[in-house]
Amino acid sequence: MELEENPKYGEPRKYDPNFKGPIQNRGCTDIVCCILFAICIVGYIAVGILAWSQGDPRKVIYPTDSMGQFCGQAGTPLENKRLLFYFNIMKCASPMVLLEFQCPTTQLCVEQCPEKFMTLLKAYTNRNDFDYYKKFCKEGVTNSMGVPKILELGLCPAILIPSKPFTRRCFPALGQKGGVITVGNNSHFEDENGKIRDAKDLVDGVKNASVVIEARQVAMKIFEDYTQSWYWILIGLVIATVLSLLFLILLRFLAGIMVWVMIALLILVIAYGIFHCYMEYAALEGEPGADVTLQELGFQTDFLVYLQIRQTWLAFMIILAILEVIILLLLIFLRKRILIAIALIKEASRAIAHVMCSLFYPLFTFLLLVVVIAYWAVTAVFLSTSNEPIYKVFNESVCIYSRATCDPANYSTSPMKQQCRDSECLFAFYGGETIYHKYLIGLQFYNVFLFFWCANFVTALGQMTLAGAFASYYWAAVKPDDMPTFPVFSALGRSLRYHTGTLAFGSFILSVIQIIRVLLEYLDHKLKGAHNKFTKFLLCCLKCCFWCLEKCIKFLNRNAYIMVAIYGKNFCTSAKNAFFLLMRNFIRVAVLDKVTDFLLFLGKLLVVGLVGVFAFFFFSGRVRAFENTAPNLHYYWVPILTVVIGSYLIAHGFFSVYAMCVDTLFLCFCEDLERNDGSAARPYYMFSSLREILLKNAAQLEDDGTHFNGQKIQEEASA
Numbered sequence: 001m002e003l004e005e006n007p008k009y010g011e012p013r014k015y016d017p018n019f020k021g022p023i024q025n026r027g028c029t030d031i032v033c034c035i036l037f038a039i040c041i042v043g044y045i046a047v048g049i050l051a052w053s054q055g056d057p058r059k060v061i062y063p064t065d066s067m068g069q070f071c072g073q074a075g076t077p078l079e080n081k082r083l084l085f086y087f088n089i090m091k092c093a094s095p096m097v098l099l100e101f102q103c104p105t106t107q108l109c110v111e112q113c114p115e116k117f118m119t120l121l122k123a124y125t126n127r128n129d130f131d132y133y134k135k136f137c138k139e140g141v142t143n144s145m146g147v148p149k150i151l152e153l154g155l156c157p158a159i160l161i162p163s164k165p166f167t168r169r170c171f172p173a174l175g176q177k178g179g180v181i182t183v184g185n186n187s188h189f190e191d192e193n194g195k196i197r198d199a200k201d202l203v204d205g206v207k208n209a210s211v212v213i214e215a216r217q218v219a220m221k222i223f224e225d226y227t228q229s230w231y232w233i234l235i236g237l238v239i240a241t242v243l244s245l246l247f248l249i250l251l252r253f254l255a256g257i258m259v260w261v262m263i264a265l266l267i268l269v270i271a272y273g274i275f276h277c278y279m280e281y282a283a284l285e286g287e288p289g290a291d292v293t294l295q296e297l298g299f300q301t302d303f304l305v306y307l308q309i310r311q312t313w314l315a316f317m318i319i320l321a322i323l324e325v326i327i328l329l330l331l332i333f334l335r336k337r338i339l340i341a342i343a344l345i346k347e348a349s350r351a352i353a354h355v356m357c358s359l360f361y362p363l364f365t366f367l368l369l370v371v372v373i374a375y376w377a378v379t380a381v382f383l384s385t386s387n388e389p390i391y392k393v394f395n396e397s398v399c400i401y402s403r404a405t406c407d408p409a410n411y412s413t414s415p416m417k418q419q420c421r422d423s424e425c426l427f428a429f430y431g432g433e434t435i436y437h438k439y440l441i442g443l444q445f446y447n448v449f450l451f452f453w454c455a456n457f458v459t460a461l462g463q464m465t466l467a468g469a470f471a472s473y474y475w476a477a478v479k480p481d482d483m484p485t486f487p488v489f490s491a492l493g494r495s496l497r498y499h500t501g502t503l504a505f506g507s508f509i510l511s512v513i514q515i516i517r518v519l520l521e522y523l524d525h526k527l528k529g530a531h532n533k534f535t536k537f538l539l540c541c542l543k544c545c546f547w548c549l550e551k552c553i554k555f556l557n558r559n560a561y562i563m564v565a566i567y568g569k570n571f572c573t574s575a576k577n578a579f580f581l582l583m584r585n586f587i588r589v590a591v592l593d594k595v596t597d598f599l600l601f602l603g604k605l606l607v608v609g610l611v612g613v614f615a616f617f618f619f620s621g622r623v624r625a626f627e628n629t630a631p632n633l634h635y636y637w638v639p640i641l642t643v644v645i646g647s648y649l650i651a652h653g654f655f656s657v658y659a660m661c662v663d664t665l666f667l668c669f670c671e672d673l674e675r676n677d678g679s680a681a682r683p684y685y686m687f688s689s690l691r692e693i694l695l696k697n698a699a700q701l702e703d704d705g706t707h708f709n710g711q712k713i714q715e716e717a718s719a
Helices: 031-054 087-094 096-100 127-136 147-153 199-209 213-254 255-283 303-310 311-334 333-356 356-384 413-421 440-473 486-498 499-525 533-569 569-586 585-621 637-675 686-702 713-719
Strands: 083-086 105-112 163-164 169-172 172-179 179-184 186-189 196-198 388-394 425-431
Touching: 031 356, 031 388, 031 440, 105 127, 147 333, 169 499, 179 356, 199 425, 213 255, 213 333, 213 585, 213 637, 255 311, 255 333, 255 356, 311 333, 333 356, 333 440, 333 585, 356 486, 356 637, 413 585, 440 499, 440 533, 486 499, 486 533, 499 533, 499 569, 533 569, 569 585, 569 637, 585 637
Parallel strands: 083 169
Antiparallel strands: 083 105, 163 169, 172 179, 186 196, 388 425
């Protein structure tokens, strides 16, 4: 029995003389989802307003002293005091630094770091030294106060150590001479108790204090690299845009040649990558430290270190070699199908030629996505900084109030201070106990979910708009005379006016799956090291299942939007009709549609590969002609990765128009075969070249012993 006769997959479309393409007389669909989406958007705006009114991004920009004040903030008394000074850096060796992200010692905003060794006891005997020393003390210190009183009140550090600014913080100026750790060129120093200490005792304190800001240090270096190379990155992205447009224009006139050129160039680019990795691997042979394994090396903030390891280049070489073999095998097995897919690309090129503004529609989608991403990022930052400063009791001796919440304004006269003389009330972290702060995690979750929903909605709007435009082209009896004057704008208007609810429905389903995947990743991160092999296996299976489910939903949504653009039905009906139509033409889906997607994917890889190779040689300074032109960077991989990722997004945006055109024409093509028979009374809407594709396809599948769906096409093929 032929597949199209199987009621399991629905009845084929019947001939309708009044059907002329996308239905004009249609009504609103999925209204409940539209109302729900509008309510959620209003709530999203309310969350943003609440976050902006409560948040303070200065908390992630400026260091915070023990009083919760920002060092270096313009318009405040601390404007010129940009650096954070630790009274006793050795206390930062406490594990609490890693647990509470706060060093248990007084921290003060200063204009400059101390430049010499000095104890409070010795400085007090010399007026000039004491005036210098008071720069690193709290306010209220006078020459008449004795040293015991100053130390008892915690107004000054007991000792100053030569320090250097690092990420706006003063850290001991540690060095190394002859294998001995030094600080300020001395291997020993006198502490506050008059004991001689080794300079290496400071290492743990500096190490633990810097752990909590190491990520910020890398981020600052990356930010500096962007400030030095942003215009070159823009040039690289412009090159990617020009290359993508050039490829699409050439596909319009030289589809067959361009496809084979893309395939050949991609193979050559990957082959060069393998050769380059091998040359780097061979050049490091015998180099000191080059044979260290990545596991032994561990995580390094300076990523250039990895490029000095032979194992890194070996891994790159193996990955590229596997990719090359996979592509070659696919090309060998799909060589006949590629010829058929090329003809389908030609048909898509002809459609895009009549709807040229569709090539620039991805720019509109990109702008909307930028707005969505920017709103989410700004809201997330303000939400994360909307907590209030929390102060805790820090002490050295046993104290019942240890780590208890305190108020620094009146702590000196509080019972806590009376019972624990050596304790201090210091800024600990940002938090809060109000209703707003209790629901902060929920607001962050809402922010993430609405980000997914809005981003998927924007993507869905683009898919339905392009589908409506290309469907208008296919079902036009006389092309382009019977097409709307502005097919893209007409399709966009129909999508927003009638099908906002449908777009919200489809994007909501996809967003739920994506947020579940995020929760699984969060759960895996939280339980890392705590769960057993069974829970690891279970989480891995769940993540794999939801990844597959997301891919299936994306595919189904995409085809459902095409059916909505044509017939104007609701989401569920359109998804069912699209699924049944695809199942009635399952062989064609595998032969034509997916092979075409593969060829377009190769085109994206080629654009990314060409731009990536150019960016690598430019930013790494491997070409002498660019040595004086390329900017000096901390990490030259930063602009390279940015250009590569940006190039892929740009190429994906342009090639996605082709992919959407192919998918739309494919569904229209399948329905055309069901509605019409090619006779004078029921002519096909497809071009004769596309009909030839079908006949060749049917003949080839018949030679392979495969039944091709569609009885009337079988008869034409055999005729």
